[in-house]
Amino acid sequence: MKIFIDTANVDEIRDAYSLGIVEGVTTNPSIIAREGKKFEDAIKEIAAIVGDETYIFGEVIALEADAMVKEAHEILKLHKNIIIKIPMCKEGIKAVSRLSKEGIKTCVTLCFSASQALLASNAGATYVAPFLGRVDDIGWDGMGLIHEIMEMFDMQGSTTQIVAASTRNPLHIIGLAKAGAHVATIPYKVIMQMIDHPLTKNGLDKFLKDWENVPKA
Numbered sequence: 001m002k003i004f005i006d007t008a009n010v011d012e013i014r015d016a017y018s019l020g021i022v023e024g025v026t027t028n029p030s031i032i033a034r035e036g037k038k039f040e041d042a043i044k045e046i047a048a049i050v051g052d053e054t055y056i057f058g059e060v061i062a063l064e065a066d067a068m069v070k071e072a073h074e075i076l077k078l079h080k081n082i083i084i085k086i087p088m089c090k091e092g093i094k095a096v097s098r099l100s101k102e103g104i105k106t107c108v109t110l111c112f113s114a115s116q117a118l119l120a121s122n123a124g125a126t127y128v129a130p131f132l133g134r135v136d137d138i139g140w141d142g143m144g145l146i147h148e149i150m151e152m153f154d155m156q157g158s159t160t161q162i163v164a165a166s167t168r169n170p171l172h173i174i175g176l177a178k179a180g181a182h183v184a185t186i187p188y189k190v191i192m193q194m195i196d197h198p199l200t201k202n203g204l205d206k207f208l209k210d211w212e213n214v215p216k217a
């Protein structure tokens, strides 16, 4: 399962990217707004850190298909490997169908049901982004949704990939890997939580303390 980072914060991206395990950066309008920068500047700054080969997801704001397609073409100018995020709605599906025919990579975002994912796939979306954590937040079964979409895509031989979004903790990430999700987009804090374990820290502290007792030269 590929790991993307779900942030537009350049310090977080730089640090996570240095691990060598991050293959994409996802943003949404809320994530961009948090940084207090113009959208174009935020994407260009991210691009300068991650280079040409890393996917950067940029979301359209327009709500009508023609305007979404036009905006997508503007966003594409910002980086070599942009994935256009389009919100799940009637106009969004129209826009994805048109962009797919042009060979433009898209991600249908704000996906909360298998039926939405099926339409995104049939429209030719490269990715669909089910929001795991937000489904859990309303007391429904986020991981169940991921399993349902995976099973449906497998049965249908869909080429649309699941980029599981709204991930909140390391258990989400393990659940996604076991479900066979193609990608998890993960906040910086959760990537760091995946690295840390109290027994690892205690073990390393003890190793270093014991090392002081090893005769040197």
Ligand code: E4P
Pocket: 006, 026, 027, 028, 129, 131, 133, 134, 165, 166, 167, 185
């Ligand atoms: C992905 O890009 C989504 O926009 C994001 O993961 C949403 O996460 P949240 O539910 O924590 O805001």
